[in-house]
Amino acid sequence: MDAESIKHLLIGVVAFGFLFEKLLSFLNSRRSLPAVPKTLEQYLDEKKLKRAKLYQKANFRFGLISGTFSFVLTILMIYFGVFGWIDSWLSGFVENPIFLSLIYFAVIFIGSDLISIPFDYYHTFRIEEHFGFNKSNRATFFTDKLKGYVLSIVVGGGLLALLLWLIHQIGKGFWWQFWILASIFMVFVNLFYTAWILPIFNKLTPLQSGELKEKLIAYTAKVNFPLENLFVIDGSKRSSKANAFFSGFGKRKKVVLYDTLIEQHTPDEIVAVLAHEVGHYKKKHILIGMLSGVIQVGILLFILSQFIHSQNMSMALGGSEMAFHLNIIGFTMLFSPISMVLGIFMNMISRKHEFEADAYAKETFAGEPLAEALKTLSINSLSNINPHPWYVFVNYSHPPLIERLKKLEG
Structure with a gap:
C-alpha cells in the first residue's frame, strides 16, 4: 500500500472510531428516564433521577466538544503532514535516532496534554464541582499534572527508550524480547503500585x-x-x-x-465490598486479568513489528524518510479497531467476573449488605441506572446496577 493510500486509511480509521464512539454516547444520553425501580425507592426519587440524567447529559456534551476538538486536530495533523513536519524540525537539532524518537514523543505527549488542560480543568472545576463531586483545589490539580509529567518521563520514557534500543539493535524480532520485559514490568507494577506509585499522589x-x-x-x-x-x-x-x-x-x-x-x-457494607474483592482473588480473576493483559501486549507488539520499518507509513504522516516514532504513531491509529474489539471481549469477561465476585460475597458473607453498598455507590455517584444496551456491551466493565441487584436480591 502506497503512502497516500495509508494516509487515507489512517483518516478513515480515526473518523470511524470517533463516529462510532459518539454514536454510542448519543444513544446512551438519549435513553429515556425509567420509573424508579422498586428496589431503589428508599434511595432514589424522581428528583435525584433527573439530576443523574443532567449529569450524564453534561458529560456527553463535554465529551462531544472535547472529543470533536481532538478529532479535528488529529485529522488536520494527518492531512497536512504535521507529524512529519515535527520530525523534520527536531531532526535539525538531534542526530542520535533514539534520542530523536524520545524527544519527539515528549513533544507530542506534552503538547497533547497542554492542549487538554483547559478541558480537564473545566470538567473538574465546572462539571464535577457543579454536581458536588469535586473536592480538589487548583494547587492539587496542577501539582498532579507536574507529578504525572515526572512519572511519565521516568517510567514511560525508560520503557520507551528500552523499546527503541531493542528495535535498533535487533530489528523486526524485537517484539518478543520486549514482550518478556514488559510482562515482568506489569507484574512488578501490580506488586508495588500501592507502595511506590500511589503515595506520589495520595496518602x-x-x-x-x-x-x-x-x-x-x-x-x-x-x-x-x-x-x-x-x-x-x-x-x-x-x-x-x-x-x-x-x-x-x-x-x-x-x-x-x-x-x-x-x-x-x-461496616457490614464495607465487609461485603471486601468480600467481593476477595471473590476476585479466590476466583483467580486477578491472575486471569494479568495474563489477558500480557497476551494483549504480545499481540500489539507482534503487529507493531510488521509496521515498524515501513517507509510508506512514515511518509503517510508527512515524514521525508522512515522514522520509527512516526511508524509507532501510525500503528497506534491503525490498531485502534483491533483494540476496540479486544476491549469489548475483555469487558464481556470482566462483567462475568463481577457477577462471580458478587456471588462469592453473597455466599461467604451476605447479599443484602453488598446490594445496599452498590445502591449507595451508584446513587451517590449519579450513575446511569438505565444505560443503552449497546453502550453497555462496548464500554461497561461492570454489569449495570439493576442486573447486579437482581442476582444479589433474587
Whole structure:
C-alpha cells in the first residue's frame, strides 16, 4: 500500500472510531428516564433521577466538544503532514535516532496534554464541582499534572527508550524480547503500585483499630484469606466518589479503602465490598486479568513489528524518510479497531467476573449488605441506572446496577 493510500486509511480509521464512539454516547444520553425501580425507592426519587440524567447529559456534551476538538486536530495533523513536519524540525537539532524518537514523543505527549488542560480543568472545576463531586483545589490539580509529567518521563520514557534500543539493535524480532520485559514490568507494577506509585499522589494510612477492622479481619480469617495490609486512602482530597481496590499477590496483597467509602457506608457494607474483592482473588480473576493483559501486549507488539520499518507509513504522516516514532504513531491509529474489539471481549469477561465476585460475597458473607453498598455507590455517584444496551456491551466493565441487584436480591 502506497503512502497516500495509508494516509487515507489512517483518516478513515480515526473518523470511524470517533463516529462510532459518539454514536454510542448519543444513544446512551438519549435513553429515556425509567420509573424508579422498586428496589431503589428508599434511595432514589424522581428528583435525584433527573439530576443523574443532567449529569450524564453534561458529560456527553463535554465529551462531544472535547472529543470533536481532538478529532479535528488529529485529522488536520494527518492531512497536512504535521507529524512529519515535527520530525523534520527536531531532526535539525538531534542526530542520535533514539534520542530523536524520545524527544519527539515528549513533544507530542506534552503538547497533547497542554492542549487538554483547559478541558480537564473545566470538567473538574465546572462539571464535577457543579454536581458536588469535586473536592480538589487548583494547587492539587496542577501539582498532579507536574507529578504525572515526572512519572511519565521516568517510567514511560525508560520503557520507551528500552523499546527503541531493542528495535535498533535487533530489528523486526524485537517484539518478543520486549514482550518478556514488559510482562515482568506489569507484574512488578501490580506488586508495588500501592507502595511506590500511589503515595506520589495520595496518602495511605493503615486502617485504625475498631469495629470495622475487627469485622474485616474476622471475615478474611473465615474465608482463609490472611490479610494484615488494610489501608485507607485520602480520596476525599479530590472527589466525594467512593471506591475500594485490591492489589498485589501473596504477602504483598493489600486492600485499599477510600475514606469516602468508610464515611458513606456501614461496616457490614464495607465487609461485603471486601468480600467481593476477595471473590476476585479466590476466583483467580486477578491472575486471569494479568495474563489477558500480557497476551494483549504480545499481540500489539507482534503487529507493531510488521509496521515498524515501513517507509510508506512514515511518509503517510508527512515524514521525508522512515522514522520509527512516526511508524509507532501510525500503528497506534491503525490498531485502534483491533483494540476496540479486544476491549469489548475483555469487558464481556470482566462483567462475568463481577457477577462471580458478587456471588462469592453473597455466599461467604451476605447479599443484602453488598446490594445496599452498590445502591449507595451508584446513587451517590449519579450513575446511569438505565444505560443503552449497546453502550453497555462496548464500554461497561461492570454489569449495570439493576442486573447486579437482581442476582444479589433474587
